[in-house]
Amino acid sequence: MYIGRRLAYLRRKRGFSQEGVAAGVVSRGHYSNIEAGRYRALNDILVSLADKLDVPANYLLQWESSSPVLEHYLIKLQYCLDNYEYKEAESFIQTITKEFTYINSLHQEIHFLLLESLFYIKIKDYHRAKGVIEKVQYLTDEGKMVPACLKYLFYYVTGAWFYVAGFYEKSLENFKTALEKASSKNSTARLYYNMALALYETYDRGKAAEYGKKALEIFINEHKWLHIIYIYLLLGVIHWDKREYSESEAYLHKALDLVKVYGNDELEGKVYHNLGLVYDSKHDKEKSIKYLILSVDKKLADNCESIIITYGVLAEVLISAGQITRAGEVVRAAREYAKSEEHFSMLMAIEAKIHYTRENWTKYEEIMERLITYYRESERWSDVKLLSEEYSEYLGNRYKYKDAFYYSRAALEAYRKLAEKGGGIR
Known part of the structure; x- marks a missing residue:
């Protein structure tokens, strides 16, 4: 049945009907049974079909044969993704794509596609992620034919995809299924963290904090410091949203202490941004402005896309502090980083406030x-x-x-x- 899914995918990708691909090889009915997994095709038939579909014969003949070299690459790629090493992950993806134009093992192909789609999700290339995930869904018949050892990864990736697509309830469902199949403390902790993110988006702040703290406990015991920074940051945001400003401030300063040790401009910029929000909520405009400026500096150094958001918050705080001229200067500086209608409309709204004040x-x-x-x-x-x-x-x-x-x-x-x-x- 597995080879049938691969045949069906190739046929549709090449634009063949079942009758068209079967012509001169087998009857249309026999071919249909091969695709549906009711018959196992003879090798000579698979060779002829491979020729028609313009793929190497081994891509159809050796679909159960794994490559030790590829397995090594997949383990390394998984490690890089788990530890936020995206440049190294991209290098492994390029190597695999170059050395294995066609991955004979269907098991390894699905494994690679899941990791590749997760990489695109993590770097926010959602267009490419969508294309890869659609192929996975087709090859696995919407997850019904995922090999047992890949079920955790399948539901983890699917949950991540639904999260970035804004379907938070579906995201939670998939993360919960992945949780049942998690085989290590690190896998469990990553799922707790992702579930906390999805729960936050469904406005269940209490449960989001609960799952965030569950993840935090495991990662502290495992000494996963970069993961701990992300969780401190999330808990800081959750408590700020709940107007628990002292708790938020404490978590964000813990994140800041760690991020200075492990040196990550992007994360440091995020922590400064959120500290700016906390101090603004506590009516400490001086500290708020200080941390927002620090965030802008870090995001400039890292060429971070979210710098436009920090510029916007900084301008708003400056207006509320009565520093109108400085707010205008910030808006002018921010225009260089506006990339969308949404960005321009945000800056226009701030300009309206400046004109109102004046x-x-x-x-x-x-x-x-x-x-x-x-x-x-x-x-x-x-x-x-x-x-x-x-x-x-x-x-x-x-x-x-x-x-x-x-x-x-x-x-x-x-x-x-x-x-x-x-x-x-x-």
């Missing part, structure tokens, strides 16, 4: 109307609701009652849209 009413109104129009066209109803309510109140205070009514209606429309999608006030 009482540049014409400019403020122009930007607000452009922003609300953009958010409505993009169906970003939370943003429409928030900005329309703010702008309607402003217009009412300026005695522009007709316009105020129009934007209050826009806010109401957004509220209804959110309610329809189950996205009302939480």
